[in-house]
Amino acid sequence: MYSRRRQNDLLIEELPDETLVYDVRRHKAHCLNQTAAQVWKMCDGTTSVAQMATHFQMKGDALIEEPVIWSALDQLAKAKLLDKIQENPECEARLSRREIASRFGFAALAAVVTTIAVPVPVAAGTTIRCCESKDDCSPGKNCVGGGHRECNACPSGKCCI
Amino acid sequence: MQKLDRLVWAAGICGTAYGVRIGIRANRPEALREIEGFLPLGWKSTTEPRVDQIYSIVMGRPIDRPNARSFHIIYGGVNQVARTPDFQVACELFASDLQLLVAEHARRRVFVHAGVVGWKDRAILIPGRSTSGKTTLVAELVRAGATYFSDEFAVLDPQGSVHPYAVPLAIRSRDASARMKMSAAELGGATSRKPLPVSLVVVSQYKPGSNWRPRACTTGQGILALLANTIPARRNPAAVLKTLHRTVQGARIFKGTRGEAKNLLEWIFEGPDVWPEVAEQAESNYVQPATSK
Numbered sequence: 001m002y003s004r005r006r007q008n009d010l011l012i013e014e015l016p017d018e019t020l021v022y023d024v025r026r027h028k029a030h031c032l033n034q035t036a037a038q039v040w041k042m043c044d045g046t047t048s049v050a051q052m053a054t055h056f057q058m059k060g061d062a063l064i065e066e067p068v069i070w071s072a073l074d075q076l077a078k079a080k081l082l083d084k085i086q087e088n089p090e091c092e093a094r095l096s097r098r099e100i101a102s103r104f105g106f107a108a109l110a111a112v113v114t115t116i117a118v119p120v121p122v123a124a125g126t127t128i129r130c131c132e133s134k135d136d137c138s139p140g141k142n143c144v145g146g147g148h149r150e151c152n153a154c155p156s157g158k159c160c161i
Numbered sequence: 162m163q164k165l166d167r168l169v170w171a172a173g174i175c176g177t178a179y180g181v182r183i184g185i186r187a188n189r190p191e192a193l194r195e196i197e198g199f200l201p202l203g204w205k206s207t208t209e210p211r212v213d214q215i216y217s218i219v220m221g222r223p224i225d226r227p228n229a230r231s232f233h234i235i236y237g238g239v240n241q242v243a244r245t246p247d248f249q250v251a252c253e254l255f256a257s258d259l260q261l262l263v264a265e266h267a268r269r270r271v272f273v274h275a276g277v278v279g280w281k282d283r284a285i286l287i288p289g290r291s292t293s294g295k296t297t298l299v300a301e302l303v304r305a306g307a308t309y310f311s312d313e314f315a316v317l318d319p320q321g322s323v324h325p326y327a328v329p330l331a332i333r334s335r336d337a338s339a340r341m342k343m344s345a346a347e348l349g350g351a352t353s354r355k356p357l358p359v360s361l362v363v364v365s366q367y368k369p370g371s372n373w374r375p376r377a378c379t380t381g382q383g384i385l386a387l388l389a390n391t392i393p394a395r396r397n398p399a400a401v402l403k404t405l406h407r408t409v410q411g412a413r414i415f416k417g418t419r420g421e422a423k424n425l426l427e428w429i430f431e432g433p434d435v436w437p438e439v440a441e442q443a444e445s446n447y448v449q450p451a452t453s454k
Contacts, residue, residue, distance in 0.1 A: 011398055011399050011402060013384075013402045013403065013406055015380050015381050015384075015406065016380070017379070017380075018379060018380065018381035019381075020381055020384060020385075020402060020406075022398045022399075022402060024398060027394075027395050029385055029388050029398075031379075031381035031382060031384070031385050032381075033379075033381075114381070114382060114385060116385050116388065116389050118388060118389070118391075118394045118395055118398075119389065119394075120395065121261055121264070121265050121392045121393070121395070142244055142245070144241055144244070161242075161243075161254065
């Protein structure tokens with residue numbers, strides 16, 4: 001079974017050299033650089049890592065070898081952008097981005113997936129402090145809950161306002 | 162909500178702000194007179210009774226008994242927005258909640274927590290939450306000649322231009338315990354009246370003693386930086402992504418830790434990294450010295 005990209009609950013915005021992916025389920029946004037985006041798009045469940053490497057070589061990107069692709073798959077899996085990931089044989093070493101840059105001398109070729117969590121809207125000037133009771137809040141603030149929008153990020157559902 | 166609906170409401174008003182329809186009702190008419198000064202930018206009164214959100218103001222009655230307090234309570238829908246014996250504080254909490262509601266639900270506009278100024282017919286965006294230092298930087302830029310858009314929100318249209326949202330700047334005191342409101346005019350600057358395309362995004366975090374050594378960011382990284390501060394991002398991510406993409410297209414995006422705001426001014430106003438035409442002009446102005454015989 002080869003790697004397969006997730007398709008449900010994702011919004012995709014293509015940029016000239018990057019791809020933005022918004023995970024509607026988790027409210028996380030990912031920026032895939034060119035290498036990571038190309039690897040992700042090749043994850044159709046039928047293409048092996050070796051085949052991906054061949055594809056890059058035929059395109060003229062000979063430096064994108066299997067370790068770079070494995071690194072990309074690791075990051076994509078961590079970002080929950082893959083439904084399935086190809087099993088990595090033990091003999092294949094997975095390289096970090098720094099190791100790839102050191103080995104290949106092209107840090108830019110390493111696959112990079114940058115992720116942010118999209119926050120719940122909070123009022124400008126508000127520093128949300130979660131609480132259980134009024135004693136947890138500074139003077140002048142109350143510990144409120146009852147579905148208050150700003151308290152959505154708090155485990156108890158209450159925050160100081 | 163039914164419990165609130167069963168109370169006796171003495172007065173009410175309706176209005177819209179950025180396409181969001183708001184109703185405000187109060188148990189005492191004087192409460193509505195007090196709240197008028199806290200209505201959001203862009204407020205327009207209407208008689209249309211259908212609203213997207215109702216705010217209910219329960220103004221407490223004066224109590225003569227010692228050690229007894231009367232609370233003022235404000236609800237946004239069914240959520241308690243404020244409960245305090247100080248009506249001024251209640252109004253401020255109401256204003257904050259209403260502003261957030263408008264920012265989240267505005268039609269045809271995307272609100273991003275950001276400071277914004279205009280310079281050379283282009284906008285400079287400084288995204289960031291409270292305490293990131295954006296108001297201080299905006300104030301310094303306005304004092305130095307930039308036009309004021311906002312220290313609170315970048316209001317983006319679907320084409321990616323940014324519109325003024327010129328609320329008074331909320332400048333913190335030295336110890337950050339209090340904030341005072343100042344207009345752009347009080348800073349010696351002018352407020353913009355027209356939208357501008359964005360040419361520069363400065364993603365900075367204030368750290369005392371830091372030197373400004375920014376690194377250039379890609380378009381995707383810039384969009385993420387704005388997305389992390391975009392109010393309606395969760396509610397309408399598809400439209401937000403498209404708007405942010407159009408906003409940063411053609412813009413230069415830089416990120417770094419900065420020290421005092423004044424140290425950034427020269428880089429922002431004149432830096433060749435920021436304004437490549439400045440570098441080109443400087444090169445074309447250079448006259449090759451004549452060689453002596």
